[in-house]
Amino acid sequence: MQDIVFATNNSHKLEEIRRIVGGKFRILSLKEIGCEEDIPETADTLEGNALMKARYVKEHYGYDCFADDTGLMVDALDGAPGVYSARYAGPGHDSAANMALLLKNLDGITTRSARFVTVIALILNGREMTFEGRVEGEILTEAHGTAGFGYDPVFKPVESAVSFAEMTPDAKNAISHRGRATARLMDYLQTL
Numbered sequence: 548m549q550d551i552v553f554a555t556n557n558s559h560k561l562e563e564i565r566r567i568v569g570g571k572f573r574i575l576s577l578k579e580i581g582c583e584e585d586i587p588e589t590a591d592t593l594e595g596n597a598l599m600k601a602r603y604v605k606e607h608y609g610y611d612c613f614a615d616d617t618g619l620m621v622d623a624l625d626g627a628p629g630v631y632s633a634r635y636a637g638p639g640h641d642s643a644a645n646m647a648l649l650l651k652n653l654d655g656i657t658t659r660s661a662r663f664v665t666v667i668a669l670i671l672n673g674r675e676m677t678f679e680g681r682v683e684g685e686i687l688t689e690a691h692g693t694a695g696f697g698y699d700p701v702f703k704p705v706e707s708a709v710s711f712a713e714m715t716p717d718a719k720n721a722i723s724h725r726g727r728a729t730a731r732l733m734d735y736l737q738t739l
């Protein structure tokens with residue numbers, strides 16, 4: 548089995564990807580390769596940030612790896628929080644505060660269409676590639692469900708009657724931004 552590092556500090560993402568990839572590759576975490584520091588994410592695009600994270604791991608630790616950057620784009624907010632989704636309500640990764648601010652900024656707004664976009668950057672055998680996945684949906688007026696992470700309680704995909712946080716992990720992965728980007732990554736890895 549081939550080892551590949553997933554360059555993320557988000558344990559929920561790691562869990563989701565491991566479930567999707569199954570037994571075909573062994574996905575190593577940053578902790579498992581001894582990388583405990585915060586990896587810079589200062590680009591202004593999802594692709595730029597995903598590449599920045601993957602290049603950091605390759606340069607500092609020597610591993611082939613992939614990294615994802617994800618954003619929630621809300622039409623009524625001109626695409627915000629977008630690439631700044633993790634720190635929408637300020638520094639840190641406080642999902643409750645981020646969701647509260649999002650609901651406040653959409654208060655009274657009826658156009659609630661939005662999409663999650665994930666870009667995965669892969670560095671493998673001296674080559675860099677990116678894979679994108681997206682899911683269209685809407686921002687609910689209040690949080691529903693407790694599964695998943697991040698903005699999941701307030702996002703309802705168009706294909707579903709319930710929010711991501713009301714779905715099983717497999718049901719979310721089947722239609723999610725990360726599930727779709729990972730499927731493309733896996734298609735590529737199978738061709739090697």
Ligand code: ITT
Nearest residue numbers: 554555556557615616617618632633696697698699
């Ligand atoms: P890494 O950079 O270490 O991978 P992160 O949590 O900072 O982890 P992102 O910058 O990609 O990851 O995430 C942007 C924000 O979007 C962050 O607040 C996440 O909680 C949220 N997010 C990412 N994927 C999500 C998903 O599948 N469902 C709901 N929210 C998600």
